[in-house]
Amino acid sequence: MAGSRSSLRSGLRRGLAGAALAPAVKLSRQADALAAAGDAEGAEPLYAQALAADPTLAGTHNNHGNALRALGRLEEAAAAYRAAVAHGLHEGMAHYNLGSVLRQAERQDGAASAFHQALALRPDHAEAWNNCGNLLRDLGRFGGAAVDYRRALTLRPDWADAHDNLGAVLYLLHEQGGEEEAAALARLWRRDHPANPLARHIGAAIAGEEADPRAPDDYVRQTFDLFADEFDRKLAELDYRAPALLAGLLSADEPAGNLDVLDAGCGTGLCAQALRPYARRLVGVDLSDGMLQRAGARGLYDELHAAELVGFLAAHRLSFDLVMAADVFCYFGVLDDALDAACAALRPGGRLAFTVEELDAADGRPHRVATHGRYAHAEAYIRSAVAGAGLVLRRCDHDRLRFESGEPVTGLVVLAERPAV
Numbered sequence: 001m002a003g004s005r006s007s008l009r010s011g012l013r014r015g016l017a018g019a020a021l022a023p024a025v026k027l028s029r030q031a032d033a034l035a036a037a038g039d040a041e042g043a044e045p046l047y048a049q050a051l052a053a054d055p056t057l058a059g060t061h062n063n064h065g066n067a068l069r070a071l072g073r074l075e076e077a078a079a080a081y082r083a084a085v086a087h088g089l090h091e092g093m094a095h096y097n098l099g100s101v102l103r104q105a106e107r108q109d110g111a112a113s114a115f116h117q118a119l120a121l122r123p124d125h126a127e128a129w130n131n132c133g134n135l136l137r138d139l140g141r142f143g144g145a146a147v148d149y150r151r152a153l154t155l156r157p158d159w160a161d162a163h164d165n166l167g168a169v170l171y172l173l174h175e176q177g178g179e180e181e182a183a184a185l186a187r188l189w190r191r192d193h194p195a196n197p198l199a200r201h202i203g204a205a206i207a208g209e210e211a212d213p214r215a216p217d218d219y220v221r222q223t224f225d226l227f228a229d230e231f232d233r234k235l236a237e238l239d240y241r242a243p244a245l246l247a248g249l250l251s252a253d254e255p256a257g258n259l260d261v262l263d264a265g266c267g268t269g270l271c272a273q274a275l276r277p278y279a280r281r282l283v284g285v286d287l288s289d290g291m292l293q294r295a296g297a298r299g300l301y302d303e304l305h306a307a308e309l310v311g312f313l314a315a316h317r318l319s320f321d322l323v324m325a326a327d328v329f330c331y332f333g334v335l336d337d338a339l340d341a342a343c344a345a346l347r348p349g350g351r352l353a354f355t356v357e358e359l360d361a362a363d364g365r366p367h368r369v370a371t372h373g374r375y376a377h378a379e380a381y382i383r384s385a386v387a388g389a390g391l392v393l394r395r396c397d398h399d400r401l402r403f404e405s406g407e408p409v410t411g412l413v414v415l416a417e418r419p420a421v
Contacts, residue, residue, distance in 0.1 A: 024054035032063060040070035058089035065097055074105040092122030096131070103135055111135055126155035130162050133169070142173035146185045150192070157193060164226055167202040167373075174206050174371050175405065183207045197222055202373050211369040214338075215331040217308055219373070221287045224267070228290030231268050238402040240270075242326040242355045242411070245399055247274035249353050249415045250322075259321040262345070264309055264354075265328030269295035275324060276300050283320075285312045313341035320345050325354040327401065330374040333367045335382075339389035346418040352391060355401060356382065358410045372404070382412055391416040 031046035047064035051057060065080030081098035099114030112135055118128045133148035149166040153159060166189060174182035186207035193199040197219035204211045227234070255277035263271050266284030268291050275282055283303045286292050292304050305312060309328065323342050332338050342352050359368055359376035366381035379396065386393045394415040401411035 024050045024057060024060075027053065028057060028060045028063070031060075031067070035063060035067055040067040043067045044071060055083075056087050058084045058087035058094075061087060062089055062094050062097065065101070069097075069101050069104070074101050077101045078105065078110075090121065092118040092125050092128065095121065096125065096128050099128070099135075100131060103131065103138070108135060108139060124155055126152045126159065126162070129155070130159075130165065133162075133165060137165070137169050137172075142169045142176070143178060143181050143185070145169045146173065146182075150185070150188070153193065158196075160222055160226065163193070163196055163198045164223075167198045170206050171202070171371050201369075202371070205369045205371045205373060211333065213332075213334040215369075215373065215375075217287055220331055223373070224286075224288035225290040228268065228288060228294060231291070231294070232270070235270070235402070238404065240402040241399070242401050242413075243271045243274060245397075245401070245413045246271065246324055246326055246353045246355060249395060249413065250274070250278065253278075260319060262313075262316075262320045262323045263301070264313070264323055264325040264342075265331075266295050266301075266304070267291045267326075269298045269300060271324055271326050272298055272300040275322075278322065285309060310337050310341045313338075313345040317344050318347050321347055321350045323350070323352045325352070327355050329354055329356050330376070333369060333375045335367075335377070335385045336388065339385055339391065343389045343391050343418055348418055349420040350418050351394075352414075352416045352418075354414050355411050356414070357401065358398065358412050377412070379412060382414060386414070386416045390418070392419055 027046050027050035031043040031050065034043035034046065044064065044067040047060055047067055050060050051064060061080050061084035065077040065084065068077035068080055078098060078101050081094055081101065084094045085098070095114045095118035099111045099118060102111035102114060115128055115132045115135065118125060119132070122128070129148050129152035133145040133152065136145035136148060146166060146169050149162050149169065152162045153166065156162065170182045170186055170189070183206060186203040189199045190203040190207065197216040201211065201215050201219045257277060258280050259278045260281045261275050261279040261283065263269070263275055263282065263284040266272070266286050269284065272282065272284070272295070281302045282300060283305070284292070284295050284301045285305045285307050286295070287306065287308060289306055292306055295301060296304055323346060329335055329338060346352065357374060357376040359365065359378045361378055361380065363378070365378070367375050367377045369375050382396065383393060394417055395413070397413040398410060399413050400408045402409050
């Protein structure tokens, strides 16, 4: 009988404990549902109530940290992730989350320690390697950052963000005096990822190896899809002037609104406002869907097309009175095909206005790809290529297109015309 009473008391205690735990678990699950729906503000107080009822719920501490981080309460989020670890959540993700929020709070030492702990528990965590690279990049340790990005790519070979990070940090390493180290790492990047457009194009430029005659379409598409959200703001910071300079070439004409106009490589539509007064029909074409979405939001285009430029021009013979290409031909080294297609797309008397970055004549080459992935062209080559396409050069001005790393980038601002007969 005594044994039976003891078992009964033990079972009763377990039942009471389960009953006490149930409200905390229920609140936690309600909070999880709100968080999954994107309602961090609604989820956070429910997590706090659940943890007040049962502070031992390690997973709930971690999820509470996620909600607090989404609300910008970084110190509280870090405390929540530490509580998750303290209550037994020793998987890599909790340490990774702690490292991420500490990096966001600019507490690099604590972030590094947390990321290393995350990787000790889960060495196949590509995101943790990538964030270790981000942390080293923040500290100016570009070679070490490149090594960590390469580790992330070993685990996730097709991860576009990590490729973009690696290309960016190799560029910084090269520009800040680490040319040999950057070149060696770029050659490894190209060897390990021969099909990746960033590795093929940026890697070739940094490694000093022969580049393609033009940037690969996949490279251009990937670069601008990744850049689309920040494009206008970044260019404003660089005092980007190409659209205004090209508009200046047209200012001698009174806009009559009777032209068929193509904004070639339209991007987010920075040229649209200047072109609209001249156009009865304004068409934009770009490789990047992300850019085209933002161009469409301006409400100034009659048509927008996702297409490769040379093919689009070739398919629209004698269709346009004006083609404008602001900083588009800087993704072409050899311009023959692009200029031939532009001439074919123009009606007799139609005009082509474009900008390119200028290559110093002392370089001796007609064009050269730089470590940032854009080509620069010599003025003599531009004049020859324009004439070779059957166009008449009307103007070739030298002007500043933007600043880069605090230095002015000089370009050629070109107006050419298809002969009327």
